[in-house]
Amino acid sequence: MKKLSKQVDILKQDYYTKKLTTESFLKIMLFAQLHETESLHAISDALLDEDFQKAVGFDSISASQLSRKNNELDPTVLSTIFLDLVSQIHTHHNQSKNLIPLKIIDSTTLPLNLTNYKWATFRKTKAGVKLHLRLVFMGKDNVYPDKAIMTTADEHDRNQLEVLVDDKEAMYVFDRGYVDYEQFDRMTDDGYFFVSRLKKNAVTRDVYSFKLPGNSTVISDKMVLIGTYQNRAEHYFRLIEVEDTKGNQLRLITNRFDLSADEISYIYRSRWAIELFFKWLKQHVEIKHFYGMTETALQNQIYLALITYCLHVLVRLKANSDKPLLRISRWLKAALWKPSYIFTKWTEPLLVGY
Structure with a gap:
């Protein structure tokens, strides 16, 4: 001790x-x-x-x-203990595997009673806190959190993106709630790789179409500019269109051109691991009933x-x-x-x- x-x-x-x-x-x-x-x-x-x-x-x-x-x-x-345990887990993986980890970023909102938690601003009739989390994905059933930030529930997810992205040896995965063209440019300039999902109303302009292999499950793979003339990113990005398991069409955006479109698609599907992690927390430890x-x-x-x-x-x-x-x-x-x-x-x- x-x-x-x-x-x-x-x-x-x-x-x-x-x-x-x-x-x-x-x-x-x-x-x-x-x-x-x-x-x-x-x-x-x-x-x-x-x-x-x-x-x-x-x-x-x-x-x-x-x-x-x-x-x-x-x-x-407690945050120091948490980070030390993370370091022990990370050391174990470094000794046993030589893999570039995926780091998945997302948040979950923990609702609170407005009467007792007036400081936890959320909505007019609700209170809540938000746990912004970065999850290291080393494979199926092999994940662990390595960074956590707690805010009031009214904090927008993308405000924490810059804080949660700090390792150039990883590939970052996050959902469309974090879409920020200016931040995408900064990450690209600074050497960080990511894959995210574009919003349905996002404006894109095709620059080049990549040829897909015959056995690919991807719909299209293109180099694009994203955004309008008033609000657009400066860099070229890669836009990959895929279908999810329910047949819905998804538009994935990434600054990584060295992987195949199917590999990018698989990487984004790994984002589901953080949803399972939040579900595990809420079902198997005690963060539904707070002691203070x-x-x-x-x-x-x-x-x-x-x-x-x-x-x-x-x-x-x-x-x-x-x-x-x-x-x-x-x-x-x-x-x-x-x-x-x-x-x-x-x-x-x-x-x-x-």
Whole structure:
């Protein structure tokens, strides 16, 4: 727990704290995430378990103490843990595979009650926060988040694109909500590759048509200029028209000309992985019921959900397992207080290194 302790000391998180230290709070809240515990009172009641008491170092804690710690803990502590876990996952992939990753960008909105969350501006009758996320795609069922930004729900997606694009060794994939011609030009000038989807009303002008192989599933492949004379991109881009599984025609835009049209089409289809990731978060950790009403409390809970996901990924990677994360989650719940050899030899504790 050295890294965690150092961060806590720097931010002075445990000054005057005798019982509910940051380490103990983290263990309690990760337990709550794993078991999808919906309230602080339910978390407090879970400490009736003797094994849980041994893990955190005390036999009871009130919901009010948990609430106070959740509202006071600097989200930087949890964001640092999240990024360190991401680094461990990334290191594992660098050692085992020599692949250029796809980085998928998208956001999901978490609705909130306007009465209790007036600061979370969204619409006149609704409140909400938005999680802007970058997901590393290393293949089917092999994904992990590596950057997260939380804003109020009224923040437009494309405002975060520049922040989420920072690695020239990756290929970025994002949907039409991020379409910004000026940003497309900047990314191209700076050496970033991307594939996105154009809006239906986007104006394009054909410059050149590429010949498609006979077995291609692509409708057309062209070099184009995009935008009107008043609002257009300066660079030439590649426009690929494909059909989705429902027969709808999609227009994909990219600044990459070295791959085949079918490869670009496959890359864009991989964007679906981030939808599945958001679905997993909402179904298998606890971000539907929030434990606090402040911005800090929400940020902490969302980071805890991401940390829980990353720990699942590390468990699977270090166990060299190809089992789905849902299966890993069930095993963790069943073997949480068991001797480490029952699961694998290295699981003792999950937060090794902190």
